[in-house]
Amino acid sequence: MEFGRIVDALEDKSILITGSTGFLAKIFVEKVLRVQPKVKRLYLLVRASDTKSAEKRLQNEVIEKELFDCLRKKHGKEFHSFITEKICAIPGDIIHENLGIEDINMRELMWNDINMVIHVAATTNFYVRYDIALNINVIGAKNAMNFAKKCGKLEVFLHVSTAYVTGEKEGLLLEKAFGKGETLKGNMYLDIDAELKLVERRKKELLKLDNSTMDVERMAMKELGIERARHFGWPNTYVFTKAMAEMLLGQLRGSLPLVIARPTIITSTWKEPFPGWIEGNRTIDNIIVSYAKGTLPCFVADVESPMDVIPGDMVVNALIAMVVAHSNQQAEFIYHISSSVRNPVKYSILEQCGYRYFSKNPLFGKNGKEISRQKVPVFKKLAIFRIFLFIRYWLPLEMLRLVNAIFCCLFSKKYKELSRKYKYLMLLIDLYIPYCFFKGCFDDVNLERLRMATKKHNDNQIFDFDPKNIDWDEYFYNIHIPGVIKYVCN
Numbered sequence: 001m002e003f004g005r006i007v008d009a010l011e012d013k014s015i016l017i018t019g020s021t022g023f024l025a026k027i028f029v030e031k032v033l034r035v036q037p038k039v040k041r042l043y044l045l046v047r048a049s050d051t052k053s054a055e056k057r058l059q060n061e062v063i064e065k066e067l068f069d070c071l072r073k074k075h076g077k078e079f080h081s082f083i084t085e086k087i088c089a090i091p092g093d094i095i096h097e098n099l100g101i102e103d104i105n106m107r108e109l110m111w112n113d114i115n116m117v118i119h120v121a122a123t124t125n126f127y128v129r130y131d132i133a134l135n136i137n138v139i140g141a142k143n144a145m146n147f148a149k150k151c152g153k154l155e156v157f158l159h160v161s162t163a164y165v166t167g168e169k170e171g172l173l174l175e176k177a178f179g180k181g182e183t184l185k186g187n188m189y190l191d192i193d194a195e196l197k198l199v200e201r202r203k204k205e206l207l208k209l210d211n212s213t214m215d216v217e218r219m220a221m222k223e224l225g226i227e228r229a230r231h232f233g234w235p236n237t238y239v240f241t242k243a244m245a246e247m248l249l250g251q252l253r254g255s256l257p258l259v260i261a262r263p264t265i266i267t268s269t270w271k272e273p274f275p276g277w278i279e280g281n282r283t284i285d286n287i288i289v290s291y292a293k294g295t296l297p298c299f300v301a302d303v304e305s306p307m308d309v310i311p312g313d314m315v316v317n318a319l320i321a322m323v324v325a326h327s328n329q330q331a332e333f334i335y336h337i338s339s340s341v342r343n344p345v346k347y348s349i350l351e352q353c354g355y356r357y358f359s360k361n362p363l364f365g366k367n368g369k370e371i372s373r374q375k376v377p378v379f380k381k382l383a384i385f386r387i388f389l390f391i392r393y394w395l396p397l398e399m400l401r402l403v404n405a406i407f408c409c410l411f412s413k414k415y416k417e418l419s420r421k422y423k424y425l426m427l428l429i430d431l432y433i434p435y436c437f438f439k440g441c442f443d444d445v446n447l448e449r450l451r452m453a454t455k456k457h458n459d460n461q462i463f464d465f466d467p468k469n470i471d472w473d474e475y476f477y478n479i480h481i482p483g484v485i486k487y488v489c490n
Contacts, residue, residue, distance in 0.1 A: 019121030020044035094140035130225030184233025276483025
């Protein structure tokens with residue numbers, strides 16, 4: 001694998017980025033502008049009704065973020081003119097043909113100008129409606145690829161997927177593409193068109209019900225997504241539809257260079273543009289925030305298993321290296337962006353760092369009092385955890401039900417509230433348990449080859465994506481946990 005300097009390869013390039021108001025895309029935009037100010041143009045697709053609305057969202061949700069402070073400082077008074085010259089906010093939506101870009105002149109300009117497409121847009125909700133997940137994660141990817149195929153100067157199409165499209169497989173998981181219709185269950189065949197038709201058919205059936213409401217449809221679509229995902233071997237709707245997107249892109253790409261990047265759990269920035277920047281309540285951060293606020297009753301995981309996490313800036317560095325390395329190479333390339341093989345970190349590190357950090361840096365409640373906390377019980381076996389839930393939640397709920405029956409539904413409101421919370425807790429456990437006891441490790445041979453190639457021109461200094469360089473204890477204690485408290489908890 002040989003290519004020139006990454007920074008030089010970005011000069012005078014025009015790049016289309018979907019999902020531009022999301023966490024990862026913002027880091028990507030900031031990095032490109034900081035290391036290569038001579039990039040020609042970044043077209044940022046923003047879900048909006050018109051250009052003015054798109055520009056407003058871009059300004060409020062991207063440019064004004066603290067993430068861009070280094071660029072602001074670097075360009076000073078010229079920052080606004082620099083951003084105006086380099087960034088073009090495009091109103092649109094990936095669920096529509098031509099990405100929902102209605103301005104014909106703008107479409108023609110983009111088709112004649114774009115060199116690279118970075119497709120980041122997705123819904124990452126595990127328990128999202130099936131129709132919405134199909135529209136955004138599958139049809140959205142299809143529309144992005146079809147748009148890219150109209151770009152006369154296109155050099156590469158990069159799709160950000162997830163490493164967990166592998167489902168709940170154990171052992172060493174290879175950087176391998178999905179075949180058409182491939183599933184994780186034996187000889188079953190996945191027909192994407194049939195799934196789309198199933199959704200439409202189910203929605204029509206729901207309309208005929210006497211008790212049909214928006215809430216009924218919403219729950220039915222959520223349950224259908226989980227049902228279909230598990231039918232074919234995936235644990236949730238998110239990873240199921242991301243796997244579908246990979247299959248579809250592999251079929252549609254024709255002779256276009258296609259790179260599929262599969263990051264694991266993305267965490268706060270390690271170094272760039274500064275340590276600890278994060279946005280949104282990401283997977284493991286729910287645990288950190290709950291513990292910080294004293295609302296985490298327990299934790300369930302194999303604490304000695306690898307917790308495969310990778311900082312956001314490392315993911316972006318890898319993405320940039322990928323598009324440069326595979327520009328104009330007419331093939332499909334799969335990459336895991338992970339840490340479980342190169343530098344594994346255990347859940348126990350997160351547990352220990354969290355306890356140490358909040359013991360020295362306690363939070364305070366709205367009443368001004370310090371939130372007391374202690375080490376929460378950690379269940380290493382699912383069976384014991386279920387017994388705990390039975391005693392702690394199910395039995396009191398049943399007792400309340402009996403009392404409610406004796407006193408003529410006097411406590412019905414309280415019972416319904418607790419019952420709803422219990423069912424929601426069980427749903428979260430059902431969705432997240434596969435990752436707490438995950439037994440797979442993500443092979444990154446392809447990414448290691450890319451790492452080696454970046455050393456030729458010392459690109460690995462500017463685009464570092466080697467998790468071996470991370471001291472996990474130092475990262476969680478001094479960078480990630482403080483970042484979560486600053487950007488997520490407040």
